[in-house]
Amino acid sequence: MADKKKMVEEITSMDVDFAKWYTDVVKKAELVDYSSVRGCMIIRPYGFAIWENIQHILDTRFKELGHENVSMPMLIPESLLQKEKDHVEGFAPEVAWVTHGGNEKLEERLCIRPTSETLFCEHYSHVIHSYRDLPKLYNQWCSVLRWEKTTRPFLRTMEFHWQEGHTMHETAQEAIDETEQMLNVYADFCEDSLAIPVVKGQKTDKEKFAGAEATYTIEAMMHDGKALQSGTSHYFGDGFAHAFDITFTGRDNKLQYPHQTSWGMSTRIIGAIIMTHGDDNGLVLPPAIAPIQVMVIPIAQHKEGVLEKAAEILDRLKKQFRVKMDDSENSPGWKFAQYEMKGVPLRLEIGPKDIENNQCVLVRRDNREKYFVSLDELETKIPELLKAVHDGLYNKALQNREKRTWSAKSIDEINKVLAADTGFVKAMWCGDLACEEQLKEQAGVSSRCIPFEQEKISDTCVCCGKPATKMVYWGKAY
Amino acid sequence: MADKKKMVEEITSMDVDFAKWYTDVVKKAELVDYSSVRGCMIIRPYGFAIWENIQHILDTRFKELGHENVSMPMLIPESLLQKEKDHVEGFAPEVAWVTHGGNEKLEERLCIRPTSETLFCEHYSHVIHSYRDLPKLYNQWCSVLRWEKTTRPFLRTMEFHWQEGHTMHETAQEAIDETEQMLNVYADFCEDSLAIPVVKGQKTDKEKFAGAEATYTIEAMMHDGKALQSGTSHYFGDGFAHAFDITFTGRDNKLQYPHQTSWGMSTRIIGAIIMTHGDDNGLVLPPAIAPIQVMVIPIAQHKEGVLEKAAEILDRLKKQFRVKMDDSENSPGWKFAQYEMKGVPLRLEIGPKDIENNQCVLVRRDNREKYFVSLDELETKIPELLKAVHDGLYNKALQNREKRTWSAKSIDEINKVLAADTGFVKAMWCGDLACEEQLKEQAGVSSRCIPFEQEKISDTCVCCGKPATKMVYWGKAY
Numbered sequence: 021m022a023d024k025k026k027m028v029e030e031i032t033s034m035d036v037d038f039a040k041w042y043t044d045v046v047k048k049a050e051l052v053d054y055s056s057v058r059g060c061m062i063i064r065p066y067g068f069a070i071w072e073n074i075q076h077i078l079d080t081r082f083k084e085l086g087h088e089n090v091s092m093p094m095l096i097p098e099s100l101l102q103k104e105k106d107h108v109e110g111f112a113p114e115v116a117w118v119t120h121g122g123n124e125k126l127e128e129r130l131c132i133r134p135t136s137e138t139l140f141c142e143h144y145s146h147v148i149h150s151y152r153d154l155p156k157l158y159n160q161w162c163s164v165l166r167w168e169k170t171t172r173p174f175l176r177t178m179e180f181h182w183q184e185g186h187t188m189h190e191t192a193q194e195a196i197d198e199t200e201q202m203l204n205v206y207a208d209f210c211e212d213s214l215a216i217p218v219v220k221g222q223k224t225d226k227e228k229f230a231g232a233e234a235t236y237t238i239e240a241m242m243h244d245g246k247a248l249q250s251g252t253s254h255y256f257g258d259g260f261a262h263a264f265d266i267t268f269t270g271r272d273n274k275l276q277y278p279h280q281t282s283w284g285m286s287t288r289i290i291g292a293i294i295m296t297h298g299d300d301n302g303l304v305l306p307p308a309i310a311p312i313q314v315m316v317i318p319i320a321q322h323k324e325g326v327l328e329k330a331a332e333i334l335d336r337l338k339k340q341f342r343v344k345m346d347d348s349e350n351s352p353g354w355k356f357a358q359y360e361m362k363g364v365p366l367r368l369e370i371g372p373k374d375i376e377n378n379q380c381v382l383v384r385r386d387n388r389e390k391y392f393v394s395l396d397e398l399e400t401k402i403p404e405l406l407k408a409v410h411d412g413l414y415n416k417a418l419q420n421r422e423k424r425t426w427s428a429k430s431i432d433e434i435n436k437v438l439a440a441d442t443g444f445v446k447a448m449w450c451g452d453l454a455c456e457e458q459l460k461e462q463a464g465v466s467s468r469c470i471p472f473e474q475e476k477i478s479d480t481c482v483c484c485g486k487p488a489t490k491m492v493y494w495g496k497a498y
Numbered sequence: 499m500a501d502k503k504k505m506v507e508e509i510t511s512m513d514v515d516f517a518k519w520y521t522d523v524v525k526k527a528e529l530v531d532y533s534s535v536r537g538c539m540i541i542r543p544y545g546f547a548i549w550e551n552i553q554h555i556l557d558t559r560f561k562e563l564g565h566e567n568v569s570m571p572m573l574i575p576e577s578l579l580q581k582e583k584d585h586v587e588g589f590a591p592e593v594a595w596v597t598h599g600g601n602e603k604l605e606e607r608l609c610i611r612p613t614s615e616t617l618f619c620e621h622y623s624h625v626i627h628s629y630r631d632l633p634k635l636y637n638q639w640c641s642v643l644r645w646e647k648t649t650r651p652f653l654r655t656m657e658f659h660w661q662e663g664h665t666m667h668e669t670a671q672e673a674i675d676e677t678e679q680m681l682n683v684y685a686d687f688c689e690d691s692l693a694i695p696v697v698k699g700q701k702t703d704k705e706k707f708a709g710a711e712a713t714y715t716i717e718a719m720m721h722d723g724k725a726l727q728s729g730t731s732h733y734f735g736d737g738f739a740h741a742f743d744i745t746f747t748g749r750d751n752k753l754q755y756p757h758q759t760s761w762g763m764s765t766r767i768i769g770a771i772i773m774t775h776g777d778d779n780g781l782v783l784p785p786a787i788a789p790i791q792v793m794v795i796p797i798a799q800h801k802e803g804v805l806e807k808a809a810e811i812l813d814r815l816k817k818q819f820r821v822k823m824d825d826s827e828n829s830p831g832w833k834f835a836q837y838e839m840k841g842v843p844l845r846l847e848i849g850p851k852d853i854e855n856n857q858c859v860l861v862r863r864d865n866r867e868k869y870f871v872s873l874d875e876l877e878t879k880i881p882e883l884l885k886a887v888h889d890g891l892y893n894k895a896l897q898n899r900e901k902r903t904w905s906a907k908s909i910d911e912i913n914k915v916l917a918a919d920t921g922f923v924k925a926m927w928c929g930d931l932a933c934e935e936q937l938k939e940q941a942g943v944s945s946r947c948i949p950f951e952q953e954k955i956s957d958t959c960v961c962c963g964k965p966a967t968k969m970v971y972w973g974k975a976y
């Protein structure tokens with residue numbers, strides 16, 4: 021068995037090569053394995069348990085807000101995908117096509133869903149007749165597939181898991197409220213459960229979802245200063261309703277088109293967790309979604325009474341926490357390194373001396389601080405420490421973002437700050453696509469979002485000098 | 499709004515046309531909608547909530563037994579599917595082929611998974627090295643796709659949801675134990691949670707899973723006397739391990755092949771629930787998986803205090819049951835019929851007179867028995883009644899099966915009983931495929947299973963008259 025030193029040496033330092041560090045972590049922490057289909061990953065038990073915890077928190081919240089889960093087919097006929105013009109232009113180039121079923125060639129090609137607006141719309145056209153049928157607040161947990169050229173585990177994979185909410189409303193205002201509400205659900209989830217601070221805002225027309233009137237987004241900053249779009253919520257107006265002929269009889273007894281939203285969060289968010297909190301010892305998991313919140317490690321476990329006491333503590337803690345014990349033959353040092361690699365928020369060490377003193381040692385994963393805790397106080401002390409880990413992670417991530425967010429009044433200024441570091445640049449924009457494209461070309465940044473919390477950096481567009489209408493976050497993104 | 503009588507008239511009587519009754523129920527109870535892809539169904543909120551309850555019970559049990567969830571890709575390269583000879587022969591004719599990704603033709607076709615043995619094996623070849631890596635006890639919740647010619651909602655759809663467990667073991671005995679354990683999990687689940695009695699047994703070689711050494715099955719009898727295979731568990735030996743070159747260093751330090759199982763239960767089981775318990779008023783749901791266990795219906799709800807009292811009861815019961823209230827403007831009669839159609843196990847009626855008497859009326863869905871219950875006793879009386887509904891459903895289903903299970907000593911005898919009714923026929927078999935095929939031809943029955951609980955009906959094969967080796971359940975199946 022590898023000793024502690026050897027294991028730690030096995031991953032690349034994040035400062036040496038962040039991309040390599042990332043790949044090392046997803047492999048060594050046993051989150052994924054590569055499959056023989058390019059760009060499709062195998063999510064291993066430890067990785068999938070993270071996703072299950074994410075699902076549980078989000079699904080509970082969705083249901084509290086009145087949403088119901090459904091299941092749509094995984095296949096979409098080509099003619100159905102083509103019904104909404106902007107949507108098909110956005111997605112057709114990146115779908116996988118089924119052309120044969122069994123031994124026969126199909127009359128019409130079917131694509132594997134890249135997203136399910138068209139399927140939901142077809143169904144809604146069957147079941148929405150009256151204002152009494154509204155709102156429809158549906159969600160689906162599934163995987164979708166997009167034919168990507170370059171892929172990386174969690175961050176960009178051909179197939180990925182997500183949830184996609186699809187709702188229909190009587191009025192535009194109700195739909196807009198839903199769009200905003202769900203963006204807030206995502207933002208609160210990131211901050212409260214994942215310890216990831218996010219910037220809330222609207223996408224520019226260039227960056228919005230194919231077919232949407234408006235796309236709202238939460239943008240997080242990774243450890244390396246790059247942005248990661250972490251969840252989006254789209255307002256569609258009644259465009260799809262027209263394309264799919266979805267109408268209802270209103271309160272005024274007239275035929276109307278309903279107003280639509282969709283919103284999604286995907287396994288990409290696991291990439292965000294890794295790149296926000298991880299360090300050179302591996303993964304660091306926020307307690308709310310950690311598959312194991314406390315790892316019990318017996319010290320000198322061959323000594324009389326140690327394993328019994330450790331097992332007794334395990335049984336006690338199981339009632340309140342996700343907790344496991346490693347009583348394998350590996351050395352304590354190897355175990356320490358192993359569960360640091362896996363990002364377990366708290367380690368509980370218990371040895372003969374501790375037992376004598378009716379105490380144990382708790383060690384935080386995020387900063388390695390040690391606490392000697394009376395065995396009588398575990399049920400109150402552990403939640404405090406888990407909260408401290410969460411807060412520590414959040415504050416560190418927030419500090420990173422604040423340290424790396426700058427304002428700029430010209431492209432030169434943008435280039436100057438980004439020559440020294442990577443991060444977000446706040447700068448004014450006139451609203452023209454041409455300027456957005458020029459920033460991409462001359463400074464290598466894309467618009468991350470027009471934040472809801474606006475500031476005035478200057479009066480004029482950072483690019484063309486014309487009067488500015490919005491302050492925009494610019495940056496390099498995953 | 500339709501009144502009660504009108505609604506009830508809308509579904510075909512099960513005695514008139516069982517198939518039409520089935521289709522009516524899945525539509526009117528709002529379980530599914532048809533999509534524009536042939537054979538792929540849309541599972542609506544009420545139908546999907548049943549599946550979520552099934553998932554929750556099974557998933558909890560799987561995890562108690564040490565299984566972990568993972569996610570495999572939805573696509574399988576043709577060459578990977580072909581690695582195990584029997585398996586590819588069984589599945590290749592019924593898969594959907596992806597031939598194009600984006601705008602390019604693929605070098606190798608990919609099929610949408612019809613089942614995932616090949617994907618699990620590929621992964622196992624990466625992660626199993628030593629006996630210390632065993633057992634691997636993995637499960638996956640997903641949808642799979644098989645290119646079926648004729649389809650019916652839940653019973654046979656091209657795409658269907660299921661769970662597929664895939665495990666690897668150090669010894670053959672351990673794998674056989676796992677296969678049997680998981681069959682028992684399915685049988686217990688059917689009986690304890692779905693109120694469906696099942697026959698446990700082994701499939702004949704003709705009926706076993708493509709590539710398996712042995713397939714175990716649970717067979718349930720539907721209301722019309724036909725069989726429905728409700729869950730299967732397969733023992734693979736080390737055949738796939740050889741085909742996929744999965745080896746481990748054993749305790750004896752020698753290279754060995756691990757022994758494998760897989761086991762699955764699918765959304766088909768919802769078809770079994772419908773066809774086992776349903777009646778001419780619609781769906782009848784076993785309480786353990788009913789999305790709504792108790793439906794509160796206020797009577798004379800415009801009268802003072804009624805809605806308030808009903809809401810108070812709703813709040814109280816929410817802590818313990820899945821309960822909803824319908825305070826819409828529809829008539830009580832319409833509501834009664836509506837929630838009978840949806841199979842809600844208990845209806846709670848509360849009106850002004852009930853309130854005066856500090857009581858309410860509880861009505862069982864299965865037999866329409868009415869109970870006047872003190873409002874002080876709801877928390878103890880409702881569990882009793884839910885249990886009574888469960889037991890009532892189970893006993894009715896068991897009686898149906900017992901009434902319709904016969905023994906026969908010749909093909910003539912089989913034909914005689916099946917001319918009068920549909921059901922299971924117990925008859926002896928020599929073990930020859932030829933006799934099995936002859937029974938299909940001459941009596942229209944297939945072997946359902948070789949039950950674990952054997953009886954001796956006669957000494958000789960029902961078909962050829964040679965010495966019999968096994969007693970077999972024969973019948974017509976879905």
